[in-house]
Amino acid sequence: MSISVLGAGAFGTALAITLSNARTDVTLWARDEVAVKTMQTTRMNAARLPKARFPKTLTVSSDLEAACQAETILLVIPTQKLAAFLHSHATLLDVKTLVACCKGVDLATGLGPVQTIASTIPSAQACILTGPSFAVDIAAGLPTALTLAGPKNCLEPLQEMLSTPALRLYWTTDTVGAELGGALKNVIAIASGAAIGAGFGESARAAVMTRGYAEIQRLAIALGAKPKTLAGLSGFGDLALTCTSARSRNFSFGFALGAKTEFDSGLTVEGAKTAEAVSNLAKKHGIDMPITNAVAAILAQRLTVSQAMEALIARPLKEE
Template identity: 75%
Template sequence: MSISVLGAGAFGTALAITLANARPDITLWARDDSAVESMCTERVNALRLPDAHLPEALGITSDLTKACQAEIILLVIPTQRLAAFLETNAALFAGKILVACCKGVDLATGLGPTATIKSKVPSATACVLTGPSFAVDIAAGLPTALTLAGPSESLKDIQSELSTPALRLYRTSDVTGAELGGALKNVIAIACGAAIGAGYGESARAAVMTRGYAEIQRLAIALGAEPKTLAGLSGFGDLTLTCTSQRSRNYSFGYAIGAQTSFDPNQTVEGAKTAEAVSNLAQKHGIDMPITRVVAAILANKLNIKDAMEALLARPLKEE
């Protein structure tokens, strides 16, 4: 089956590179004509992934209709923009295999990526690709393992089509667990970055990660996720990577908040909107998520880092 990658940011470009290095029928779509012309000529995405070569076999286009002729379409579109993008181009996506490559919860609807796909393109097969990964590692051909979640009847074939020698996919039908693990860990990563940026130290980060993982489990399991999914790549694995590396945009964003320094506004930080969306979701279902609630309050300028840490440390003593 032919494959198109929609979205030429760092992650979309990296996926296109690793797939095109393994097979000839890969297309990368970007909305900017000048960026496409530059990538076709220079064979590099200078703005998003400047150190990675674009294989000669990789097709690059700004023609969405052409890109959507593929049977499998990877949607590397930020979660908060996904619904509008699908609605605008629904006719092009009808009957396709659509794989969301984004992490988060839609602020307007409270839906995850696959539910968003099904709400806008009911005839599509909706999947999600998630897990611990950095674009530069994927583009460089370094070993990476991800979770592919979707309907069990078609998942094995899709897994086979999207796997490469360096990109190993594990499949699961637990879409809820895969999506919420990937979404919620971004919120915890912001909290971890803020703790380190504010000078609270490595032990504080370990505490935030651990208690944050407990929050992830509480909400996700209440919404139908399987515990084993949350302990896997899309849960614990992604949490570990995102909360401990300066290359994580969510962690770096939190660090900038804690250190009171600037952060590149052009960087997509999925966890920022997710914090608000998940805080609303937790309140709706009566789930206690203090770290998520504090992150949402900080981002809404209702709480500063010092008061946030004091609020968390003042919580009642109890059994773990």
């Protein structure tokens, strides 16, 4: 079965490279015709993933209709833009296996990527590929393990199709846990980056990560997630990577907030919008999420990083 990767950012490009190293029927689609022609000529995506060469078998195209002829389509579209993309191209994506490769909660609807696909294109098999990964590692063929979540009837064939010698996939039917683990860890990564950027130290980051993980569990389990999913790659694994590496965009964004330095506005930081969306969800369901609420308040400029930390430290003492 053929595969198309829609979205030629760093992660989409990396997936296309690693899959086409193992298969011959992979297409990478990008909207920008000029960028596509450049990639076709240079056989690399210098703007998003420098030094990663394209395999000869990888097709790069700006023809969406042609790309959507594939049976399996990986949607590497930012979460906040996913619903609009699906609405605009619903006919092309009808009755396909659609795999969301993005993390977050839609600010307008409160839905995760799988829920967004299912509500927009009910005929599709909606899945999500998520977990601890950096695009440069995947493109370089470094060992990476991810979670594939979706309906059980399509998971094992899809797992086989998307696995490569360096990319190992584990499957689960717990799409809620996979969605929320990947979404919420970005918010905690922003908080972790802010703690380091503001000079609060490694111990503060450890506290943010640990108490942040408790918040992830509280909300996700209340919404139907399984605890073992949150303890796996798409939850704890992704949290550990994103909160401890300067290569994480969410951590780097938080660091810039804490250090009061500039951040590249051209980079997508899924956790920024997700913080507000999750804060709204938590209030709706009566879930206590002080770190998430603090991040949302910082981004809305209601609090400074120092004020947010003071407020968190001053919370009533309680049992862990």
